[in-house]
Each structure stands twice: as structure tokens, then as C-alpha cells.
Amino acid sequence: MNSICILRLSALGDVTHVIPVVLSLQEHLPGVRITWVIGKLEARLIGDLPGVEFVIFDKKAGRQGYAELRRSMKGRRFDVLLHMQVAFRANIAAALIPARVKVGYDKARSKDLHSLFINRRIAPVHGQHVRDALASFLEPIGLEAAPPRWFIPLREHDEAFAREHLDPQRLNLVISPCASHTLRNWPSDHYARLADYAIERHGMKVVLVGSPAEFELRFCAAIEAAMTRKAHNICGQDTLKQLTALLGQADVVVAPDTGPAHIASAMGTDVIGLFAASNPYRSGPYGSLKWCVNRYPEALQRFTGKTVEQARWGAKAEFEGAMEMVTVADVTAMLDRWVAEHGMGKETKQEPEAT
Numbered sequence: 001m002n003s004i005c006i007l008r009l010s011a012l013g014d015v016t017h018v019i020p021v022v023l024s025l026q027e028h029l030p031g032v033r034i035t036w037v038i039g040k041l042e043a044r045l046i047g048d049l050p051g052v053e054f055v056i057f058d059k060k061a062g063r064q065g066y067a068e069l070r071r072s073m074k075g076r077r078f079d080v081l082l083h084m085q086v087a088f089r090a091n092i093a094a095a096l097i098p099a100r101v102k103v104g105y106d107k108a109r110s111k112d113l114h115s116l117f118i119n120r121r122i123a124p125v126h127g128q129h130v131r132d133a134l135a136s137f138l139e140p141i142g143l144e145a146a147p148p149r150w151f152i153p154l155r156e157h158d159e160a161f162a163r164e165h166l167d168p169q170r171l172n173l174v175i176s177p178c179a180s181h182t183l184r185n186w187p188s189d190h191y192a193r194l195a196d197y198a199i200e201r202h203g204m205k206v207v208l209v210g211s212p213a214e215f216e217l218r219f220c221a222a223i224e225a226a227m228t229r230k231a232h233n234i235c236g237q238d239t240l241k242q243l244t245a246l247l248g249q250a251d252v253v254v255a256p257d258t259g260p261a262h263i264a265s266a267m268g269t270d271v272i273g274l275f276a277a278s279n280p281y282r283s284g285p286y287g288s289l290k291w292c293v294n295r296y297p298e299a300l301q302r303f304t305g306k307t308v309e310q311a312r313w314g315a316k317a318e319f320e321g322a323m324e325m326v327t328v329a330d331v332t333a334m335l336d337r338w339v340a341e342h343g344m345g346k347e348t349k350q351e352p353e354a355t
Contacts, residue, residue, distance in 0.1 A: 002031075005097055007037045025138070039056070045152065158244070175208050276295040
């Protein structure tokens with residue numbers, strides 16, 4: 001194998017899970033040419049991975065996006081395509097990528113005509129984390145599944161941004177409160193109570209982060225307004241690379257099922273994940289499953305009448321009221337556990353009493 005193309009357009013968390021595959025390919029196939037067809041936003045995060053050619057596919061460009069992809073592929077032929085996305089749009093993109101071997105998902109995880117665009121499949125494994133499924137794409141081409149190791153390139157100015165917004169004398173808690181699907185979001189007043197607790201009980205610095213999207217700006221502002229203590233709100237003020245550096249330098253992160261949780265985990269930072277709308281054992285922060293507050297089984301039973309064992313693997317419980325099943329007491333207790341295990345080595349200073 002001399003040339004391999006990866007097709008994984010989105011989302012941020014999922015493309016983060018593909019990084020171990022790239023690292024394994026580079027280790028076991030020295031000199032292999034790797035091309036990755038990726039979305040525009042996701043390329044801002046990892047589009048500078050060494051030794052990888054990135055072809056950006058703009059899914060919002062409609063037919064023009066496919067025309068540009070066709071032009072990019074003209075005259076090429078890959079030995080292998082790792083077709084890691086089952087959405088119909090990605091399946092059409094796969095048809096434009098010439099490759100002798102096209103590896104895709106097993107039948108149970110195939111949809112939107114995915115089976116028509118592949119000629120090899122990963123093994124069917126029930127109850128598999130998304131990262132492990134993506135890692136197994138190497139097996140049909142004779143390699144071992146990629147181990148969980150990551151590398152996201154950062155520059156000094158990204159690291160400097162993180163240092164500017166964190167306190168080296170205190171434990172730093174970064175809260176990334178917004179998921180792409182609003183039904184995965186915890187209420188803003190719950191975040192406010194958690195943030196106040198972190199400051200009062202553990203002397204933490206609390207940093208609020210989010211994208212420049214209007215909803216996320218309003219959501220972080222609502223958290224800040226509901227607090228009795230002072231948070232450091234930088235929502236909308238960072239780039240993806242700066243956010244990555246910040247998550248990497250933080251002591252602990254709190255987030256629902258969202259891309260920054262996976263980025264933080266990839267950077268080696270513990271994540272207290274908030275899960276009820278989705279199953280953390282399928283899509284939680286891979287290195288922090290022990291720190292996830294998991295109310296998914298109760299939410300699934302309440303809103304669908306099914307147990308985790310009865311439901312399809314990956315079934316969501318995205319219903320109004322599901323995330324409220326994660327209580328503030330659940331999360332503060334998990335934070336206490338984390339501090340007891342990891343946080344006592346850093347000197348902390350208590351905030352002054354609120355006025």
C-alpha cells in the first residue's frame with residue numbers, strides 16, 4: 001500500500017478519533033501517502049497534521065462542493081479508501097474517490113446506501129465506542145486496530161493564549177456547555193450552581209468557553225448572570241487551536257456530549273461528561289469514561305420505555321427534560337471525587353466571599 005485516502009468529514013469529536021488511525025498508518029507503513037477528505041471547520045483543528053494531505057470538502061456548497069472534489073481526485077487512484085462516514089452526502093463523496101479497496105462499516109452500522117460504496121467491511125462489534133470502531137478500520141487492510149494515542153499540532157501563540165486565561169496557582173475548571181444538539185445541553189442555571197460550587201468549595205478558576213454562534217454567546221452569558229461568584233467568560237473569543245491549547249492546559253473540563261469534550265480527552269485532560277441524552281460508553285470522552293455522570297439508562301427508560309440492552313446501540317434519548325435528570329448534586333459529587341484523586345497536588349487559594 002502506497003496511498004491511502006481517509007473520508008471523514010465531520011464532526012469535531014469524530015475527526016479527533018481518526019487521529020490515532022493516521023498515527024498508526026504512519027508508524028506501520030512508513031512513507032505511505034495519506035490524503036484526508038475533511039470538512040472546513042474540522043480542518044481548522046487538525047488540517048496541519050504532519051505527513052497528511054488534506055482535501056477540504058465544503059458540505060454547504062452543494063453541487064459545487066462535489067464538483068471541486070471530483071477535480072481534486074482527477075488522475076488519482078488510491079490503494080485504499082477508509083470510508084468512515086455513513087451519511088448519504090459522504091457516500092456520494094466516496095463515489096468520487098477512486099480506490100481499489102474501499103473499507104466501510106459492517107451491515108448493522110450501514111445506512112443511506114453505504115453498502116453500495118464499499119467492498120470491505122469492519123467487523124461487527126456490538127456495544128463499541130465510536131473511537132474503537134474507527135480504530136478498527138485498519139483491520140480489513142491487514143493492520144492492528146489503532147491504539148488510543150493522539151497528537152494535535154499547536155503553536156506557541158496558542159499555548160500563550162491558554163496561559164493568559166488560566167491561573168497557575170489554582171485548579172482551573174473549563175466549562176464547555178453547548179452541544180451541537182440543544183437537547184444534549186444541561187440547563188444554564190445548573191452550570192451556574194456548579195461553577196459557584198467549584199469556586200467556593202475548591203477555590204477553582206472557572207472559564208466558560210464556546211463558539212461565536214449567537215446561541216452559545218447567550219448561553220454562556222446566562223450562566224454568568226446566574227452565578228453569585230465570578231466566572232471568566234471567553235465564549236467566542238478563541239480559535240479552535242487556542243481552545244485546544246486551553247483544554248490541554250486546564251486541570252479538568254465539564255461538558256455534555258460535544259466536540260470539545262473529545263478534544264480535551266485527546267489532549268490528556270480529564271472530562272466530567274454530562275450524559276443523559278446519549279450513551280457515554282458509545283460517544284463519551286474516551287479517556288474519561290469513569291468521570292462521566294451517566295443518567296442515560298434512566299432517560300432511555302423514561303422516554304422510550306426501553307433498557308440499554310433492549311434499545312439499538314447508539315439510540316438517543318434526546319427529549320425535553322432528559323438532561324435535567326443529571327442533577328447538580330451528581331456533578332458536584334463527581335467534581336469532589338476528581339479533586340480528591342487528582343486535584344490536591346496544586347495549591348489553591350479561596351475566592352473572597354461574594355458581596
